[in-house]
Each structure stands twice: as structure tokens, then as C-alpha cells.
Amino acid sequence: MVRRIFSILLFSVFVLGISSDANAQKKAPKRSFVKVTGDIYRYQNNFHFGMAVETKDGVVVTDPINSDMVKWLRAEIKKRFNKPVTHAIYSHSHGDHNTGGEEWGKGVEVIAQEGVRAQVLAGKARTGWPTTTFKDELIFRIGGKTFELKYLGIGHGTDLIATVVRPENVAFIVDLASKNRLPFRNFPRTDIDGLIKQIKTAEALKFKTLIPGHGGVGNHGHLKTFRVYIETLRSRVAAGLKAGKSAGDLVKSVTMSEYKNWDGYKFFRATNVKGMAAWLQKKGSM
Ligand SMILES: [Zn+2]
Numbered sequence: 001m002v003r004r005i006f007s008i009l010l011f012s013v014f015v016l017g018i019s020s021d022a023n024a025q026k027k028a029p030k031r032s033f034v035k036v037t038g039d040i041y042r043y044q045n046n047f048h049f050g051m052a053v054e055t056k057d058g059v060v061v062t063d064p065i066n067s068d069m070v071k072w073l074r075a076e077i078k079k080r081f082n083k084p085v086t087h088a089i090y091s092h093s094h095g096d097h098n099t100g101g102e103e104w105g106k107g108v109e110v111i112a113q114e115g116v117r118a119q120v121l122a123g124k125a126r127t128g129w130p131t132t133t134f135k136d137e138l139i140f141r142i143g144g145k146t147f148e149l150k151y152l153g154i155g156h157g158t159d160l161i162a163t164v165v166r167p168e169n170v171a172f173i174v175d176l177a178s179k180n181r182l183p184f185r186n187f188p189r190t191d192i193d194g195l196i197k198q199i200k201t202a203e204a205l206k207f208k209t210l211i212p213g214h215g216g217v218g219n220h221g222h223l224k225t226f227r228v229y230i231e232t233l234r235s236r237v238a239a240g241l242k243a244g245k246s247a248g249d250l251v252k253s254v255t256m257s258e259y260k261n262w263d264g265y266k267f268f269r270a271t272n273v274k275g276m277a278a279w280l281q282k283k284g285s286m
Contacts, residue, residue, distance in 0.1 A: 031069070033076050038168040039145070042211055043076075045069045048097060051172040051211050052077065053165055055143025058086035062163060062172055063213070064128070067100025074104075086142060089149065090116055091174035092160040093125035094189070097213055101128025111138065113151050115159030152176065152201050155194030164207050173202055174213030177226035181215040181263035186275025192234065193283075199227040215263060229259060237276040247277040 032044040039054040050063040052073070059077050064070045077085060090098050090112040101110060112130035119125035132138075138149040148164040156175045163172045175184075177199055187195070203223045210218040233256060240250045251270045259265055 029069075031072055033073075033080070036211060036217055037170065037209060040165060040168050040170050040209075040211075042217065043069075043073060045072075047214055049211065049213055050097075051163070051165075051170070053145055053147075054081050054083070055086075055145045057143035058084045060087045060089065060142065060145070060147065061085055061104075062089045063091050063097040063174065064088065064099065064101040064103065065097060067103040070100050070103035087111060087140075087147075088128075089147070089161075089163050089172075090127055090130065091163070091172065091213060092116070092157045093119040093127055094157055094175065095126055097174055098125070098127040104128065111140075111149065113149075113159040113161050119159065148205075150201070150205060152198040153194065154191060155196070155198035156190045160198060162202050162205055164205055169206070169208040170211060171202070171205060171207040171209070171220075172211045176202060176212070177210070177218075177223045178212050178215040178263075179210070179218030179222045180225070180261075182259065182265055182268040183226075183230065183272055184214070184264075185268055185271040187272070187279060188275075190279075192230065192276065192279050196227060196230055196234075199223055199230075203227070229256070229262075232256070233272060233276050234280070237273060238280055241277060241280055247274050250274075250277055 029046045030044065034042050036042050041052045043050050043052055045065045048065045050061065050065060053060045059081055061073065074085070085104060085108050087109045088101060088104055090101065090110065092098070093116045109132055110128055110130045111132045114133040114135055116125065116127060116130050117133055120127060120129060134149065136151050140147050146166040148166070150162045152160045152162060160174070160176065164170070207220055210220060210222055212218065233254070236254045237250055240254060245253070251273050254273045256269055
């Protein structure tokens with residue numbers, strides 16, 4: 001009997017031990033650091049991605065995502081390259097991509113569009129303070145790489161930029177377009193016609209590989225396919241509203257079925273329709 005109780009106790013400890021491990025695993029963010037091409041890498045924290053570039057004179061990073069991620073990145077970069085981080089380039093001021101940048105410390109030059117400073121001053125963004133800002137374009141060179149930063153205008157947020165790295169011809173652009181993936185939910189914090197214009201501005205840039213802030217690595221052509229999805233959705237929802245249909249009716253009728261193989265079709269299609277309808281109605285132009 002005593003032995004039986006003992007084995008039950010052991011069994012419970014074993015099972016409890018396993019389940020608490022499983023809980024810990026559940027909470028730990030999914031992180032990775034993977035080569036894309038040449039000296040360009042992509043880092044991941046759950047559903048958010050950033051770009052890191054190894055140069056002869058140090059490593060250039062982009063969005064910090066959050067302060068824990070910066071600590072993890074610092075160790076990862078030291079282990080892989082044993083070079084200092086020289087620059088951090090912020091894609092835009094939204095907190096899910098850009099919180100905790102101050103964790104990089106004083107030696108790192110932080111570059112962002114000038115609107116990011118305005119957002120921080122207005123208390124609307126909690127990014128680290130950018131040490132260098134620009135209005136429309138900024139080009140800099142370090143350790144054999146050229147970084148071309150381009151402001152994309154107002155659409156998704158007010159301070160979104162594209163970062164193109166040469167000679168690899170890779171662009172890092174966040175929350176603008178994804179590779180064969182529906183836009184996130186109801187177009188939060190987005191002026192949709194502005195977003196279409198932002199995508200066109202990005203389409204005018206010359207590059208080959210597209211590293212987005214969410215979803216898989218794509219190419220230049222994915223900007224256009226994503227823009228065509230938004231334009232198609234816009235025209236179908238606008239036509240429905242003009243015909244007197246409600247947003248509820250449109251969720252049923254605007255199926256966008258030619259995109260059913262895209263990521264997020266099941267989760268975001270209905271909210272895309274609702275978000276588009278609400279935006280068109282608010283704007284008053286259908
Ligand atoms: Zn954003």
C-alpha cells in the first residue's frame with residue numbers, strides 16, 4: 001500500500017512537472033534569426049518580424065519589437081557576428097513593432113521618419129527617441145552596404161518608411177503589404193486610399209526581395225497583388241453600399257473567393273469587408 005501511494009505521488013509529480021513545463025513553453029515567445037539572402041537576416045518574435053544586416057563595420061537592425069526581444073537579439077548578434085550594433089531603423093511608430101528601442105543603449109544611432117518624434121512627443125508612441133530623423137528620403141552607407149530609406153506618406157499610420165538595402169536589393173516594409181495574406185482585421189489605424197497610395201510609392205522603388213513585418217518573405221510583385229486585393233475589395237464593397245446593402249449583407253455577398261487560398265482568408269475576410277464598409281461610410285465617398 002505504502003509503495004502504491006508512493007508511486008501515485010511520483011506519478012503526480014511527474015505529470016505536474018510536465019504540465020508546468022508545457023505552460024512555460026506556451027508563454028515563451030517564438031523567436032528565430034534566419035538568413036534571407038547575402039548578409040540579410042530576418043528575426044522573429046511570434047507574429048512580428050524585423051530585418052538585421054551584417055556589414056563589415058557592424059550590424060544594422062530595424063524594429064526592436066519590444067525590450068525583451070532587444071535583449072535576445074543582442075545576445076544572438078554577439079554570438080553570430082561578434083560585431084557591435086551600429087544603427088536601428090524604425091519602420092514606423094506603432095507600439096507592436098516599436099517598443100523598447102531604448103534598450104539598445106546610447107551607442108546606437110536610431111533612425112526614423114520625423115513623424116515618429118512627433119508621435120513620441122504627443123504621447124502616442126512609446127518607441128525609443130530617434131537620434132536621426134528625415135522627412136522624405138535618407139541614404140547612408142556603412143561597411144559595404146547602402147541603406148535607402150523612403151517615406152511612404154500617410155495611410156497605414158503617418159510615419160511609415162521603406163528600407164532598401166543594396167547590393168542585396170532587399171526591402172523591409174512593415175504593415176504595408178504581405179505575401180498572399182489578407183490585410184489584418186478591419187484595417188486598424190489605416191486610411192485605406194492612403195494605404196493604396198503608399199503601396200504605389202513602394203512599387204516605384206527598385207528591389208527584388210520583400211521582407212514584411214508579418215507573414216512570409218516575398219518579392220516586389222507581392223506589393224501589386226496585395227494592392228489589387230484592396231482595390232477589388234474597395235470597389236465591391238463600394239458598389240454594394242451604393243446599392244443600399246448593409247455591412248452585414250456585404251459580409252455574406254463579398255466573398256473574395258478568388259483569394260480563398262491566401263493566408264488569413266478564414267479569419268480576416270469578414271472583418272476586411274466590415275472595415276472597408278465602415279471606412280467608406282465614414283469617408284462618405286462610395
Ligand atoms: Zn502598424
